[in-house]
Amino acid sequence: MQNELNIQPANRIGTVEEYYFSVKIKELDKLRKEGKPIINMGIGNPDLPPAPQVLAELNKQSSAENNHGYQSYVGIPELREAMSRWYQKHYNVAINPANEVLPLMGSKEGIMHITLAFVNPGDGVLVPNPGYPTYASASKIAEARLIHYDLDENNNWQPNLEALEQQDLSQVKLMWINYPNMPTGANADVKFFERIIAFGKKHNIVIVNDNPYSFILNDAPQSIMEIKGAKDIAIELNSLSKSHNMAGWRVGMAVSNAEFIQYILRVKSNMDSGMFKPLQLAAAKALELGTEWYETVNAEYKKRRVLVHEIMDLLECKYDIEQTGMFIWARIPERYQDSGQLSDEILYGCDVFITPGFIFGDKGKRYIRISLCTNQTTLEEAKQRIKTLKN
Numbered sequence: 266m267q268n269e270l271n272i273q274p275a276n277r278i279g280t281v282e283e284y285y286f287s288v289k290i291k292e293l294d295k296l297r298k299e300g301k302p303i304i305n306m307g308i309g310n311p312d313l314p315p316a317p318q319v320l321a322e323l324n325k326q327s328s329a330e331n332n333h334g335y336q337s338y339v340g341i342p343e344l345r346e347a348m349s350r351w352y353q354k355h356y357n358v359a360i361n362p363a364n365e366v367l368p369l370m371g372s373k374e375g376i377m378h379i380t381l382a383f384v385n386p387g388d389g390v391l392v393p394n395p396g397y398p399t400y401a402s403a404s405k406i407a408e409a410r411l412i413h414y415d416l417d418e419n420n421n422w423q424p425n426l427e428a429l430e431q432q433d434l435s436q437v438k439l440m441w442i443n444y445p446n447m448p449t450g451a452n453a454d455v456k457f458f459e460r461i462i463a464f465g466k467k468h469n470i471v472i473v474n475d476n477p478y479s480f481i482l483n484d485a486p487q488s489i490m491e492i493k494g495a496k497d498i499a500i501e502l503n504s505l506s507k508s509h510n511m512a513g514w515r516v517g518m519a520v521s522n523a524e525f526i527q528y529i530l531r532v533k534s535n536m537d538s539g540m541f542k543p544l545q546l547a548a549a550k551a552l553e554l555g556t557e558w559y560e561t562v563n564a565e566y567k568k569r570r571v572l573v574h575e576i577m578d579l580l581e582c583k584y585d586i587e588q589t590g591m592f593i594w595a596r597i598p599e600r601y602q603d604s605g606q607l608s609d610e611i612l613y614g615c616d617v618f619i620t621p622g623f624i625f626g627d628k629g630k631r632y633i634r635i636s637l638c639t640n641q642t643t644l645e646e647a648k649q650r651i652k653t654l655k656n
């Protein structure tokens with residue numbers, strides 16, 4: 266039927282593939298249906314619940330009669346104010362709630378909106394390798410010129426700005442950075458953020474820091490907006506997905522100067538019609554939680570991290586114990602051809618799925634990533650299975 270009508274998708278469909286995890290989850294489901302007791306240690310999908318007061322607020326507000334209509338395109342004032350207070354309290358950054366923050370349905374949608382708001386077809390976009398795959402996909406969909414920059418273990422997984430400056434950067438519009446970094450767990454310091462802001466200003470490149478992991482296993486959460494003058498050239502994406510165990514709720518934010526926020530809003534307001542009000546009110550409650558919330562969440566991740574380190578040791582993988590965020594990233598032994606081989610060996614050998622680093626770019630091909638979003642009992646079980654397989 267399709268062939269008879271000869272309907273072809275747009276060319277851009279050919280530039281991107283279905284998201285790796287979207288495909289992998291289908292394969293894992295198929296294996297489960299065949300009776301395999303699959304353990305998925307791949308995805309950073311928090312299994313712990315949001316705070317009870319957040320759930321109570323959602324329930325209460327959902328029962329109110331007048332909370333079910335379309336909401337404002339810029340988010341309700343209560344949420345924007347809560348986001349602004351959160352930035353002040355935890356990052357010591359002043360954000361005008363009226364026009365310097367835009368609530369998003371998760372930070373992932375912000376990646377597409379920002380790309381569409383700033384990048385013309387053919388413009389250059391700097392994307393980290395290894396890095397979160399969505400930066401590259403959004404650039405491809407927008408028909409941008411993708412310029413991968415390498416992150417290297419020997420440079421603490423930070424870009425080599427001097428090397429980048431050897432290239433012609435005149436047509437480059439946007440640079441994606443992500444600290445605390447996923448997948449490598451590397452952190453950035455003030456000096457790095459200062460250098461990257463100066464780099465953006467010198468070359469007229471908008472710097473976007475994607476910052477969903479700053480509260481996970483990180484003693485001092487940082488925002489790029491702490492740097493003087495950052496707001497002029499930078500945008501920060503932030504999210505409640507990981508920090509508040511609310512990944513399925515889809516609540517994030519973009520923070521920048523009022524003009525940049527307006528550009529992003531021009532795209533976004535043509536795409537959706539606002540978020541469910543009870544969800545926004547409950548998200549505002551989540552942002553008001555005290556430091557004990559983050560401490561409780563991190564206490565659990567710390568215990569899981571010990572188990573994941575033990576699994577990495579069994580696999581003879583090398584890792585930095587200082588990593589931040591909700592994953593452990595580790596270098597595979599030389600005897601493996603690449604991380605896909607190790608991942609397949611474990612999946613088909615003992616029904617445990619570990620993310621191969623190549624999905625984050627070719628610089629990740631000698632690394633694997635294990636998520637801390639698996640409870641301790643299951644991690645123990647995975648450890649025992651891997652031990653048995655190895656013996």
Ligand SMILES: Cc1ncc(COP(=O)(O)O)c(C=O)c1O
Nearest residue numbers: 371372373397447475504506517
């Ligand atoms: C680096 C990075 N950015 C963004 C996201 C998306 O987060 P959100 O749930 O806020 O869309 C993820 C999710 O895994 C991520 O790892």
